[in-house]
Amino acid sequence: MKTFLSGLQSPNVDLLTNYFAIKLIEWYQHHHRALPWRETKDPYKIWLSEIILQQTRVAQGLPYYQRFIENYPTIHDLASASETAILRVWQGLGYYTRARNLHACARTIVTQFQGKFPNNYKALLSLPGIGVYTAAAIASIAFKEPIPVIDGNVYRVLARIFDIETAINSTKGKHIFNQLAQTLISKTAPDIYNQAIMEFGAIQCTPLKPLCNTCIFKMDCSAFLANKQHLLPVKEAKVKIKQRFFHYLCIQLDDDQLFMKSRKPGDIWTGLYDFYLVEESERKEFDQLEDELVQLIKKHQLYIEKVPTVYKHILTHRVLYASFFKIIVTKAFLADAKILLEDSLTDTFSIEATKFLPKPKLICNFLEEYLYI
Structure with a gap:
């Protein structure tokens, strides 16, 4: 020594x-x-x-x-x-x-x-x-x-x-x-x-x-x-930052019920609640999303409101860009989409109940700005 x-x-x-x-x-x-x-x-x-x-x-x-x-x-x-x-x-x-x-x-x-x-x-x-x-x-x-x-x-x-x-x-x-x-x-x-x-x-x-x-x-x-x-101190170069593009479908029923899901293990935010997610390699408009539920929404001609804010969220080795699409759905659509929503573990919660679910900060920010009164 x-x-x-x-x-x-x-x-x-x-x-x-x-x-x-x-x-x-x-x-x-x-x-x-x-x-x-x-x-x-x-x-x-x-x-x-x-x-x-x-x-x-x-x-x-x-x-x-x-x-x-x-x-x-x-x-x-x-x-x-x-x-x-x-x-x-x-x-x-x-x-x-x-x-x-x-x-x-x-x-x-x-x-x-x-x-x-x-x-x-x-x-x-x-x-x-x-x-x-x-x-x-x-x-x-x-x-x-x-x-x-x-x-x-x-x-x-x-x-x-x-x-x-x-x-x-x-x-x-x-x-x-x-x-x-x-x-x-x-x-x-x-x-x-x-x-x-x-x-x-x-x-x-x-x-x-x-x-x-x-x-x-x-x-x-x-x-x-x-x-x-x-x-000083000296630090070796960091790992390259990866960009991820999230497209969230904020599905709402009768103006009070929201569809949310608990995130599965194997990725960020395990156990926290977010919306139905379509991830792409770049930011896209709704019509450009390649997803089965998106096709059903277009088939039923549901009204789609794109939220103007694109949320940026920085993690250790990743930068997330999240776009939100608000969609009011019908019972006929839900009958067609039942299996897809169940497979993604999506469930309904009253807007008030979602306040008490554990959620990523990014989801909290969206809800507070666009849905909570």
């Missing part, structure tokens, strides 16, 4: 190795934000906050955390809830696999661990939806196991201070950062240290315009001394 550290470019590697954790914890005690999950050692609440804050800013995640604690104050409450109810509370937060894993993990803890979280990193990793980062956070904060957490904030702090130019999303880079993080973590206060380094990256060593002039590591930071903060 000494050989590894001696290869880093920071001007005071030995000093930082000895005092990095001490200085960081001292800074944290004076500058950290007051957040509810920092006021507890309850692994349930720590776990809940970590799952919610994945890919989510604190300001956005905090109301969801409070909502979950209010609705499901214990792991038993969460485990006994239905997936639909959980998805409804999660609605709007995105990355819905997290919510389903949250539910599966709660049930596993209740059924296999008598409602108590495993108290070590290795055992935590065996739970559904808990990866190395979340396991390290729970193990260190709730049980004081000296396992470092490494998120985007930690990568940025370490890359800048120690001048690490290896890509953080490369195999070699992950190995280097893991070694360094394990060396630097406080063995006596890993709970405070892990929260401190994440907080330091979030509010001091920020991605853009870091507060270098007031930084406690200003004279130890290789990036600051070389004026290269904007160059």
Whole structure:
């Protein structure tokens, strides 16, 4: 480990190795934000906050955390809830696999661990939806196991201070950062240290315009001394973004009943409700859609209203473009379309009832703008 550290470019590697954790914890005690999950050692609440804050800013995640604690104050409450109810509370937060894993993990803890979280990193990793980062956070904060957490904030702090130019999303880079993080973590206060380094990256060593002039590591930071903060950390090129074009048929009966369906596994938004969907390789007008239900709608000469808004929704590796077509249907049409609608698991709900279904944000936006009064 000494050989590894001696290869880093920071001007005071030995000093930082000895005092990095001490200085960081001292800074944290004076500058950290007051957040509810920092006021507890309850692994349930720590776990809940970590799952919610994945890919989510604190300001956005905090109301969801409070909502979950209010609705499901214990792991038993969460485990006994239905997936639909959980998805409804999660609605709007995105990355819905997290919510389903949250539910599966709660049930596993209740059924296999008598409602108590495993108290070590290795055992935590065996739970559904808990990866190395979340396991390290729970193990260190709730049980004081000296396992470092490494998120985007930690990568940025370490890359800048120690001048690490290896890509953080490369195999070699992950190995280097893991070694360094394990060396630097406080063995006596890993709970405070892990929260401190994440907080330091979030509010001091920020991605853009870091507060270098007031930084406690200003004279130890290789990036600051070389004026290269904007160059670190290094990240390899992202996966190519795929475009998808959704054409939704918002089918309505007697001005009050809407046809909606629960999305099947194997794609985005599993378990959330949307409308009958025709996906194409490009955006098309209604008459251009190649779909059996579309042909039936044209056969029955139903009135079709195209919603002028084309909704754009950005996911990690995909950009969705959604067009909506509002269609009032007749009973004669429904008799012809019965098998098609049943095959797509489409069912009817009153407009009021749809407000309580778990839905993707994109669908919520459409309903609020064009159907809800």
